[in-house]
Amino acid sequence: MPHEREQWATRAGFILAAIGSAIGLGNIWRFPYVAYEHGGGAFLLPYLIALLTAGIPLLILEYTIGRRSRRSPPYAYRALARPAETIGWWQVAICFVIATYYAVIIAWAVRYTGFSFGQDWQPDPEAFLIQDFLQRADEPGMVSSYVAGVAWPLIAVWAVTLGVLALGIRRGIERANKIFIPLLALLFGILVVQALTLEGASLGLDAFFTPDWDAITRGSVWVAAYGQIFFSLSVGFGIMITYASYLGRRADLTGSAMVAGFANSSFEILAGIGVFAALGFMATAAGVGVGDVLGEGGIGLAFIAFPQIISSMPAAGSLFGVLFFGALVIAGVSSLISIVQVVISAVQDRTGWPRVPSVLVVGGAIALASILLFPTTEGLYILDAADHFVNQYGIAMAALVAVIVIAWVLRRLPTLRDHANETSAVRLDRWWLITLGLITPLVLGWMMVDSVREELAARYEGYPLGFLLIAGWGVAAGVLVVGVVLAALPSRRVERLTSVVESEGRR
Amino acid sequence: MSGEAIVMLVVSVLVVWGGLITGIVVLRRHPDEPDDGVQRRGHLDEDTDVADQ
Numbered sequence: 001m002p003h004e005r006e007q008w009a010t011r012a013g014f015i016l017a018a019i020g021s022a023i024g025l026g027n028i029w030r031f032p033y034v035a036y037e038h039g040g041g042a043f044l045l046p047y048l049i050a051l052l053t054a055g056i057p058l059l060i061l062e063y064t065i066g067r068r069s070r071r072s073p074p075y076a077y078r079a080l081a082r083p084a085e086t087i088g089w090w091q092v093a094i095c096f097v098i099a100t101y102y103a104v105i106i107a108w109a110v111r112y113t114g115f116s117f118g119q120d121w122q123p124d125p126e127a128f129l130i131q132d133f134l135q136r137a138d139e140p141g142m143v144s145s146y147v148a149g150v151a152w153p154l155i156a157v158w159a160v161t162l163g164v165l166a167l168g169i170r171r172g173i174e175r176a177n178k179i180f181i182p183l184l185a186l187l188f189g190i191l192v193v194q195a196l197t198l199e200g201a202s203l204g205l206d207a208f209f210t211p212d213w214d215a216i217t218r219g220s221v222w223v224a225a226y227g228q229i230f231f232s233l234s235v236g237f238g239i240m241i242t243y244a245s246y247l248g249r250r251a252d253l254t255g256s257a258m259v260a261g262f263a264n265s266s267f268e269i270l271a272g273i274g275v276f277a278a279l280g281f282m283a284t285a286a287g288v289g290v291g292d293v294l295g296e297g298g299i300g301l302a303f304i305a306f307p308q309i310i311s312s313m314p315a316a317g318s319l320f321g322v323l324f325f326g327a328l329v330i331a332g333v334s335s336l337i338s339i340v341q342v343v344i345s346a347v348q349d350r351t352g353w354p355r356v357p358s359v360l361v362v363g364g365a366i367a368l369a370s371i372l373l374f375p376t377t378e379g380l381y382i383l384d385a386a387d388h389f390v391n392q393y394g395i396a397m398a399a400l401v402a403v404i405v406i407a408w409v410l411r412r413l414p415t416l417r418d419h420a421n422e423t424s425a426v427r428l429d430r431w432w433l434i435t436l437g438l439i440t441p442l443v444l445g446w447m448m449v450d451s452v453r454e455e456l457a458a459r460y461e462g463y464p465l466g467f468l469l470i471a472g473w474g475v476a477a478g479v480l481v482v483g484v485v486l487a488a489l490p491s492r493r494v495e496r497l498t499s500v501v502e503s504e505g506r507r
Numbered sequence: 508m509s510g511e512a513i514v515m516l517v518v519s520v521l522v523v524w525g526g527l528i529t530g531i532v533v534l535r536r537h538p539d540e541p542d543d544g545v546q547r548r549g550h551l552d553e554d555t556d557v558a559d560q
Contacts, residue, residue, distance in 0.1 A: 041515030
């Protein structure tokens with residue numbers, strides 16, 4: 001029997017959930033590193049241009065597709081054209097995979113919040129992370145043994161995430177984000193203030209903001225800026241389509257996208273200030289340059305460099321650790337919820353199951369895969385390979401295909417623009433069509449070519465070919481195959497559902 | 508901090524936080540209209556089957 005679609009209680013609730021999804025682990029550990037590596041202050045110019053010419057236009061596109069059909073990504077794309085349903089299922093499969101490993105990093109952050117009190121990582125944070133905590137195997141491979149210290153916080157992360165999802169859009173996701181986002185802002189605000197009081201903080205900020213103007217003449221810097229905006233805003237996963245599908249028919253789309261996009265970048269800049277102030281302190285203490293203590297960003301920055309910083313702080317190091325890792329947990333959980341919701345909403349639309357059984361079956365399956373594969377001695381290798389290949393040949397590739405199909409094959413951008421303009425305060429004009437029809441496909445296409453070239457030049461991280469074929473290329477190809485198969489499987493319920501959506505969508 | 512770094516810090520903070528505040532102001536001036544012919548369901552459980560109402 002048909003269920004009326006759930007709906008956000010308030011516009012603020014939707015925007016906070018969208019911000020919670022966009023602000024994730026990458027804002028804290030990826031942005032500062034990418035900005036520093038690509039011209040420091042000068043990077044901010046291409047970054048802001050990328051936000052305005054790709055990030056916010058893509059957000060508006062996804063909001064419009066989702067609100068127009070008020071269905072999950074497969075059926076939202078199907079409302080544009082039946083074969084486009086494949087893109088939606090492809091995104092659903094991508095979300096399934098990402099959720100399995102994203103939860104594990106949150107579980108590490110949970111443990112590190114606890115480790116902060118006794119600074120258990122001393123005297124060697126790198127050895128502590130790799131050997132003592134993760135108990136990483138010497139060679140990449142498939143699962144051989146489990147690590148209890150990672151498994152139990154992972155189970156807890158899944159229990160919280162599925163609990164929030166089971167409560168639904170209003171009582172679960174909306175309420176959780178109304179707590180998470182102000183709490184995240186508070187924790188990070190205190191952390192930034194504390195970081196700025198450290199000796200050497202200005203050295204770090206100098207390194208972060210001093211512009212290298214030659215950098216903006218390099219194409220790679222522009223690709224990095226668009227890549228950062230793209231990965232940071234949670235576009236290309238189907239998340240924003242899913243969240244927007246719970247909006248009312250008269251909800252504003254463009255203004256909400258502006259707020260979510262700028263809020264994400266505001267947090268990112270704040271994270272950059274906090275991280276570089278702390279790195280400046282560490283560099284000053286060690287008598288080296290900021291670049292020498294930055295490393296490669298990512299997991300190393302959060303779980304090796306930051307513990308070192310915390311342990312060398314003259315006072316309140318443990319508080320700094322709790323704030324930092326606590327912020328990682330909150331940013332991570334609010335994003336994980338949105339990733340899993342994509343899969344749940346698609347299964348609900350396909351089967352007609354109510355929310356709780358859907359959460360138990362679908363969320364339970366994702367949690368089980370996550371718990372079986374990742375809290376293991378090989379988990380770090382599998383996570384690293386799957387993350388790299390799903391990002392490059394899953395999210396970015398699906399987004400490239402989606403914009404080409406919508407803009408050039410179906411030529412639906414003018415229809416979608418008109419649909420957004422019907423209810424939005426900021427009206428879209430030809431500029432929106434140019435950003436999505438030309439700029440975004442060109443930059444995403446360039447990113448793809450660049451990435452494939454690197455892949456062919458050297459095996460990712462020097463991992464064995466057999467391992468990469470399974471955990472890397474196999475996963476990226478697998479999500480596409482799953483997408484194609486799910487779109488091809490007939491469903492009488494879906495035929496009925498989409499005939500309504502298609503007729504409504506033509507309005 | 509160098510003068511250049513301070514200028515970039517101020518400019519980037521002003522642009523993104525300025526954009527955020529502008530977006531919030533624009534939204535506040537344009538409250539969403541209620542859905543046409545669609546019942547507001549704030550008092551109902553989210554998964555209530557329409558056929559059961």
